[in-house]
Amino acid sequence: MAKTAIYLGIVALSILHHDPWFWNDPTLLFGFLPIGMAYHMAYTAAAAALWYLALQYAWPREVDRFAESGGDS
Amino acid sequence: MTQLIVMVLYLSLLLGLGLLSKRMFRGTANDYFAAGHSIGPVMLLMSVFGTTMTAFALVGSTGESYRTGIGVYGLMASWSALVHAAVFFFVGIRLWAYGKRYGYLTQIQFLRERYESDLLGLLLFPILVGLTIPYLLTGLLGAGSVVVSLTRGAFPDVFAATGGGVPPWLTGLAVCTVVLLYVFFSGLRGAVWANTFQTAVFMTAGIAAFFLIASKLGGLSSASQAVLDARPEKLIRGEAISPLHFFSYCLIPLSAGVFPHLFQHWLTARSASAFRLTVVVHPIFIMIVWAPCVLIGVWATAALMPDGSPVVPLGSPPNVELAVMVERLTTPWLGGILGAGILAAVMSSLDSQFLALGSMFTNDIVLRYFGRRRISDARQVLFGRLFLVGVVIVAYLLSLLEPRSVFTFGVWCFSGFSALFPIIWAAVYWRRATASGAVASIVVTAAVWAALFRAGDYGADPGYLFAGMMPAATVFVFSTAALVLVSLVTKAPSEAALAKFFPE
Numbered sequence: 001m002a003k004t005a006i007y008l009g010i011v012a013l014s015i016l017h018h019d020p021w022f023w024n025d026p027t028l029l030f031g032f033l034p035i036g037m038a039y040h041m042a043y044t045a046a047a048a049a050l051w052y053l054a055l056q057y058a059w060p061r062e063v064d065r066f067a068e069s070g071g072d073s
Numbered sequence: 074m075t076q077l078i079v080m081v082l083y084l085s086l087l088l089g090l091g092l093l094s095k096r097m098f099r100g101t102a103n104d105y106f107a108a109g110h111s112i113g114p115v116m117l118l119m120s121v122f123g124t125t126m127t128a129f130a131l132v133g134s135t136g137e138s139y140r141t142g143i144g145v146y147g148l149m150a151s152w153s154a155l156v157h158a159a160v161f162f163f164v165g166i167r168l169w170a171y172g173k174r175y176g177y178l179t180q181i182q183f184l185r186e187r188y189e190s191d192l193l194g195l196l197l198f199p200i201l202v203g204l205t206i207p208y209l210l211t212g213l214l215g216a217g218s219v220v221v222s223l224t225r226g227a228f229p230d231v232f233a234a235t236g237g238g239v240p241p242w243l244t245g246l247a248v249c250t251v252v253l254l255y256v257f258f259s260g261l262r263g264a265v266w267a268n269t270f271q272t273a274v275f276m277t278a279g280i281a282a283f284f285l286i287a288s289k290l291g292g293l294s295s296a297s298q299a300v301l302d303a304r305p306e307k308l309i310r311g312e313a314i315s316p317l318h319f320f321s322y323c324l325i326p327l328s329a330g331v332f333p334h335l336f337q338h339w340l341t342a343r344s345a346s347a348f349r350l351t352v353v354v355h356p357i358f359i360m361i362v363w364a365p366c367v368l369i370g371v372w373a374t375a376a377l378m379p380d381g382s383p384v385v386p387l388g389s390p391p392n393v394e395l396a397v398m399v400e401r402l403t404t405p406w407l408g409g410i411l412g413a414g415i416l417a418a419v420m421s422s423l424d425s426q427f428l429a430l431g432s433m434f435t436n437d438i439v440l441r442y443f444g445r446r447r448i449s450d451a452r453q454v455l456f457g458r459l460f461l462v463g464v465v466i467v468a469y470l471l472s473l474l475e476p477r478s479v480f481t482f483g484v485w486c487f488s489g490f491s492a493l494f495p496i497i498w499a500a501v502y503w504r505r506a507t508a509s510g511a512v513a514s515i516v517v518t519a520a521v522w523a524a525l526f527r528a529g530d531y532g533a534d535p536g537y538l539f540a541g542m543m544p545a546a547t548v549f550v551f552s553t554a555a556l557v558l559v560s561l562v563t564k565a566p567s568e569a570a571l572a573k574f575f576p577e
Contacts, residue, residue, distance in 0.1 A: 044360040055349050
């Protein structure tokens with residue numbers, strides 16, 4: 001269930017990358033930051049948050065066991 | 074002159090650090106090419122980030138935002154924040170596990186065994202080398218154009234042709250020599266240590282440049298307001314970037330899953346858990362590096378000197394916008410620090426790229442076809458070093474040719490790499506993927522990429538799109554279709570291969 005939610009979150013973020021609402025808006029947020037760019041900076045932070053959740057709920061625990069179960073050459 | 078002194082000091086410090094790591098070198102091929110799988114979370118984060126970001130991120134992003142505006146951030150940075158981390162999470166960790174368990178030192182070793190095909194390795198080798206060398210050249214081109222701008226006027230008699238600036242051929246020579254020295258002696262461990270330091274340097278330099286330039290332009294608000302008044306089209310995407318073009322950029326960051334040098338860095342991880350910090354913090358680091366550079370590029374479109382002339386003269390050569398802004402608006406000391414930062418960004422990728430190519434020549438050609446058992450560990454390291462020297466010399470000589478826009482040049486390389494991503498993904502997640510499917514995918518990728526590259530005037534047309542999208546989209550679709558269709562109609566992989574790579 002948690003893994004599914006993470007995967008849905010990835011799909012949602014992929015869709016939200018496309019932002020026609022700010023495409024032609026030159027507004028400066030806080031007086032200096034173009035709003036179209038501010039949106040994508042917030043998007044970047046959201047991506048980091050999503051990956052944090054992925055580590056908590058969708059971490060592939062079997063990978064370490066797999067790697068350690070064979071000899072390192 | 075001050076800028077040059079700071080940069081020379083930086084190169085000396087870097088060389089010392091790289092050589093210091095030699096004391097930890099154990100003399101084995103595994104240690105030389107994979108740092109003995111000993112790198113922890115912080116150094117993995119810093120070295121992977123430094124390797125992924127090159128002149129493309131600093132110089133290319135500033136130059137491209139100068140030309141097309143803020144849309145560059147969404148095109149490259151925010152897509153990369155999502156996709157790079159996805160590649161690390163879904164692919165990087167698993168490739169590290171295969172490498173650790175079965176002792177792989179290159180991607181080709183893994184793919185050859187997973188797909189049970191020697192032909193696949195032979196096909197991939199020239200393609201990966203052929204894509205990595207131009208990518209590596211973007212770093213040398215970026216460094217050369219920045220240093221010549223920053224040092225203009227320092228040696229008017231010696232370098233009259235470049236206005237007294239250190240010419241790109243000399244910068245390239247210095248960069249190649251320093252990188253070669255520390256990688257030659259210390260292998261990937263030296264690269265990891267150096268990259269950790271260099272990543273800290275170029276991130277700090279970028280932030281410092283951002284605030285000092287803003288201050289010189291009258292503050293953050295004044296700098297942006299000037300753009301809003303004079304060049305408002307730079308604050309939107311408008312018609313500079315079409316929605317389809319914007320969307321198709323999502324495929325470009327997939328290239329990170331195929332970079333040979335990044336694969337090699339994944340192998341250095343001490344454990345799968347070491348990846349956790351990288352997955353989460355990498356997107357934030359992207360924002361810290363890209364946002365200031367994009368804003369500086371946009372500000373440069375409207376920034377004026379006290380006499381009313383543009384800070385960045387019209388008709389300036391590509392890749393110089395960042396250097397010109399720093400050189401004309403800040404102090405020589407900051408110019409030197411930023412120059413060092415750009416050299417850091419360039420060299421933190423170059424070292425890994427050189428080493429990855431040396432490793433591929435050694436492991437995928439010499440040891441594969443002349444017998445690993447007959448060649449001692451010390452000899453393997455020796456071969457790696459000899460190939461390293463050869464790769465550096467070839468790359469340096471190629472960098473002396475015509476400079477193209479770093480951004481355009483880089484995007485073509487990324488397009489080729491990203492089109493190979495389906496082969497890597499299928500190798501890890503799709504049991505039915507076959508050698509014939511992978512070979513078909515590589516052949517189709519090479520053919521379609523070459524046709525589009527030719528249509529794009531061999532990288533000289535920076536605005537080239539196919540069907541309104543990045544050429545990467547077309548190549549990717551053909552590559553995936555060939556892989557899937559041919560895999561489905563050819564014999565499935567052997568039970569032994571499936572048991573080895575897809576254990577229950």
